[in-house]
Amino acid sequence: MSNSKSFFEGVVSNNPVFVFVLGACPTLAVTNTAIGGLSIALCTALVLLLSNFTISLIKGLIPTKVEITTSLLIIATFTAVIQLIFYSQLPLLYDKVGIYCPLIITNVVLLRRAIMFAVEETVMASIFDALGNGIGFIAALTLLSGIRELLGTGRLFEYQVFSENFGTSLIAMAPGALIVLGLIIAFFNSVKRARKVNLDTQGN
Amino acid sequence: MKYLILLISSVFVNNVVLTQLFGISPLLVVTRKVESTIYFSIVVATVLVFSTILNFLVETYILIPFHIEYFQIVAFVVLILIVSRMVQITLSNFPTFVNRFQDNFFVLLVANSTILGASLLAIKNEFDFLTTVVFAFGSAIGYLLVMIIFSAIQEHLRLEKIPKSMEGYPILLIAAGLLAMAFVGFQ
Numbered sequence: 001m002s003n004s005k006s007f008f009e010g011v012v013s014n015n016p017v018f019v020f021v022l023g024a025c026p027t028l029a030v031t032n033t034a035i036g037g038l039s040i041a042l043c044t045a046l047v048l049l050l051s052n053f054t055i056s057l058i059k060g061l062i063p064t065k066v067e068i069t070t071s072l073l074i075i076a077t078f079t080a081v082i083q084l085i086f087y088s089q090l091p092l093l094y095d096k097v098g099i100y101c102p103l104i105i106t107n108v109v110l111l112r113r114a115i116m117f118a119v120e121e122t123v124m125a126s127i128f129d130a131l132g133n134g135i136g137f138i139a140a141l142t143l144l145s146g147i148r149e150l151l152g153t154g155r156l157f158e159y160q161v162f163s164e165n166f167g168t169s170l171i172a173m174a175p176g177a178l179i180v181l182g183l184i185i186a187f188f189n190s191v192k193r194a195r196k197v198n199l200d201t202q203g204n
Numbered sequence: 205m206k207y208l209i210l211l212i213s214s215v216f217v218n219n220v221v222l223t224q225l226f227g228i229s230p231l232l233v234v235t236r237k238v239e240s241t242i243y244f245s246i247v248v249a250t251v252l253v254f255s256t257i258l259n260f261l262v263e264t265y266i267l268i269p270f271h272i273e274y275f276q277i278v279a280f281v282v283l284i285l286i287v288s289r290m291v292q293i294t295l296s297n298f299p300t301f302v303n304r305f306q307d308n309f310f311v312l313l314v315a316n317s318t319i320l321g322a323s324l325l326a327i328k329n330e331f332d333f334l335t336t337v338v339f340a341f342g343s344a345i346g347y348l349l350v351m352i353i354f355s356a357i358q359e360h361l362r363l364e365k366i367p368k369s370m371e372g373y374p375i376l377l378i379a380a381g382l383l384a385m386a387f388v389g390f391q
Contacts (some may be wrong), residue, residue, distance in 0.1 A: 025209045025228035026317045069285060072314060076281040084274060099324040106317035108229055174223050175384040182370075182377030190369035 026103040027141060028177040034157045036096040037145025038138065043082050043097070044104050045134030051080045051110060052130035055118040062119065071103065079104045082127040109133065146170060148180055209326070214342030220318050221350040224385040227318035232376050235355035245351040247291060249344035252319050255287045256340035259323035260333065262389045280323055281314075288313040295303075318347055354383065 024031075027044065031037040051074050055062075062070050082103045087094045094101070104110070113133060118126040149155055152172030154162035170176050220226045235241045253286050257278050292313075313319075319390070322343045326336045357379050366375050 025232075027314045028225075028228060029225040034299055068314070070280060073278070076278045080274065080277045083277065099321070099328055102280075102324060103226070103317045105277065105281060106314075106320055109347065129390035170385070170388075173388055174225050174382045175388060177225060178228070178381030180385055182374040182381065185377070186367075186370045189374065193369055196361075 007154035012014075024141065024144070024181060025048065026107050028181065030097055030100045031141060031177055032148055032172045034095065034142060034146045034149045034154060035093065037141045037148075039086075039090075039093045040097050040100060041138040041141035043079075043086060043101060044107060044110070045130075046082050046137055047075060047078045047104050048110055048113060048137075049127065050081075050135050051075045051129040052111060052113055052118045052126040053123065054078075054124040055114050056121060056123045059119045067115060067119060071111060075114065076105050084178075095146050109137065144177075144181055144184060147184070148176055151180075152176060174179070207334070210338050211345075212340045214339050215346040216350065217388065217390045219346040219350060219387050220322055220325075220343045221347060222380075222387040224321060224352055226321035227316050227347070228380070230247060230316055230318075231351065231354055231380060232276055232373060235351060235358050238352065241355035242348075242349050245348045247295065248316060248318065249348050251284070251287050251291050251313060251320055252344045252347065253340045254291075255284045255319055256323045256326055256343070258283050258287065260326055260331070260336045264333075271376065276327075276388060280320060283324075284319055285314060305372045318343075350383070350387075354380065357383070 017080060027037070027040045030040050030140075051071070052072050055071055068185065082104075086097070113126075113129060117129050121129070145158060147156075149170055150161060152167050152169065154164060154166035155158065171180060214220075217274065221231060227248075230244070234244050262279055262283060263273075265277065267276060267279065280349070322340065326339055331339060358376065361375060361379065370378075
């Protein structure tokens, strides 16, 4: 697979959030503000890039029996590094993300890319794969958290868009995260289905 | 009395899954059948109780006295890995348990943010030892409760007629959202 192809697959057709919903799960709780969603997505993308790079570098040295354990420890180390950098450089943003930053380790996307891609492909290929998936992840989470902040509080990136009475606090709370994510995925599914029907009729 | 209130609040009011949004991915993936969900959640609940208590002890008696708090995440992950491996080895004596999950089992255990999240919450809230134990049990019971309710919902959903583009994850996420709404009502 060429590098650019694996890059675009991560951003569009195989977007880690909208295709395998699971990637978004550990981060859902901080997606009530656009800035929170963007910063956790940025952290996840950085950890993904660093861990994919490292795992593909040492792939020949890892026995298959402890593949999962080794990958997890590498991911954990980079998460700790990113958390410390985040904490010292951007303390205000760190307060928003809080205990959800360490939970990046449990993100299935990281482990999936590590076990299914990085241990088999070359270093360059896994960097491009990580970049594609990371950018896809950032785009998806920014969309989700933007919608939630707009409907929940009437603001977008802390800029007042609608009047202050506009917000529905339910959208900003835990149930809102699940419902909004479900509706977004349903929307993307229906777009995909409509395009498929179009292609089929054109073919005939 | 204080501990009873904490137990009830960690089961219902501050439920780890639905109000903290930890471990949503296993909630969507594993709960296809009530029976296997019960087996899976019992395993997760066991790991959760042991690792939360162990993580608390490591944090208070090793990491803080030696000023190496920055090892927190790595230490917790290693401990969770060890506890999960021990539970897995113990369970291998009961073939009915293990055959249900096979390879995915270990990944689903470690990549489960409920376990790590509960440990981090206990430390963030500055609980003492006994409170941590009560909190760990409460979270485990809350986890079991939500998983079993949700698997029952999913068994019902399979019989319903659902719009094509809502099939799969979207309808499950919305169902989970409605369930979460019920739990938010406790607050």
